[in-house]
Amino acid sequence: MRELVVLGTASQVPIRARNHNGYFLRWDDDVFLFDPGEGTQRQMALAGVSVTAITRLCVTHFHGDHCLGVPGIVQRLSLDNVAHEVVAHYPASGAEYFANLRRASSFYEVAQVREEPVVAEGVIATGPFGELHARRLDHRIETFGYQLREPDSRRMVPEKLAEFGITGPAVGALQREGGELLERVSEPKPGQRFAFVMDTRLCDAVYDLAEAADLLVIESTYLHADAALAEEHAHLTARQAARVARESGVRTLVLTHFSQRYDDLSLFHEEAAAEFDGEIVVATDLARVRVPRRR
Incomplete structure (x- = not known):
């Protein structure tokens, strides 16, 4: 099964209907957990997915809404006596933050969490899943986007x-x-691709990550009417995200990371649909999105 489970869709401030970030990707026998924000454990329980399934933890950057769930996840791996190794990827410049998150409180550590900080762009891991790529994005602190790429056959x-x-x-x-x-x-038989793009201004790396993605999960913190705010705070608008999808040959576009200023998320779909005629998913907490069938 290849499926995305959306655990949270808020940006900096969670609201009643939107938890902090969290994206649980089933990819055959691997499970990637991207950007676990505060409350991720509870959201996983509500979604009916298990911490014990996680094989890789990928953090794009160390703003709280993308990483404050790390302590709970790491501790839960030990509480549940997870026998397999879990690999953690994050920007190497934030190693101190990850160390503090990993040891945020006292617990008996038995799980194997192996850290593989991202020090440069390119292929950062290989395995049965194919290749995991990282590209440096344009945010206020060092931020990496991720692309999962299955080889062609x-x-x-x-x-x-x-x-x-x-x-x-x-x-x-x-x-x-x-x-x-x-x-x-x-x-x-083209291999499938999954791309994960969080907090960033528009830049070449966004397009590189999105290229030929079967499923693109991308932040769209603002609507176009607030494009000046998006630029100031180093974020994307729904229009920009949709334009990336169109120009990069994306099949399914998943918009997420919405500012608390917006109540009506249908506006994000309208704005994106004006630019992109593929499948558009305006993510909601606990939604499930299947990776499209092979091309």
Whole structure:
């Protein structure tokens, strides 16, 4: 299963209907938890997802609405005796903050949390999920966006296999060996991409992260009418987010991180729809969004 569970959609100030950030991504056998803000544990309980499933923790930056849930998550991993290793990614410049969050109170640590701070842009991790990329964004403190990229592969075409008389174990051998014959009996199978873009002004890195994303989760703190505020506070508007989606070939656009000044979120959909004609999800707390079927 590949699915996003939205745990919170507020920006700096949570309100009754919107908790601080938190994004739980199921990607086959891996679970990525992005930017756990205050109250993440409770939101996970309400959403019916388990802390024990988390395999990677990814923090974009160290503003409170993106990281104050880290202590509870780290401690819960030990409380639940999670046996597998959990890898934590965060900007290396904020290592002191992560250390303070990780040891925010006394607890008996038994879980294995391995820190892999992000020191530079590029591929920061590989695994069964593919590659995890990071790009530096344009915010008031060092901030990284993340992109999960599954490698491209090939899909076998049964009719072509039959034409060449390839059956049984020979199919697997052909896939391993490659070559011209493989290309003749198969077709390209593009890998899927997930992108996660939080607090930033518009910059090249936003477009790079969003490029060909099947699912783009992106902050849209403000509406276009407040574009000056967005620029001043280093955030995006819904119009900007939608323009990125359109120009980057995104399939499903998920808008989130809404300022507390807005009550009517339908305005975000209207603004985005004027720029982007793909699927638009205006995120709400506890919503579930499936990663689209393969192209």
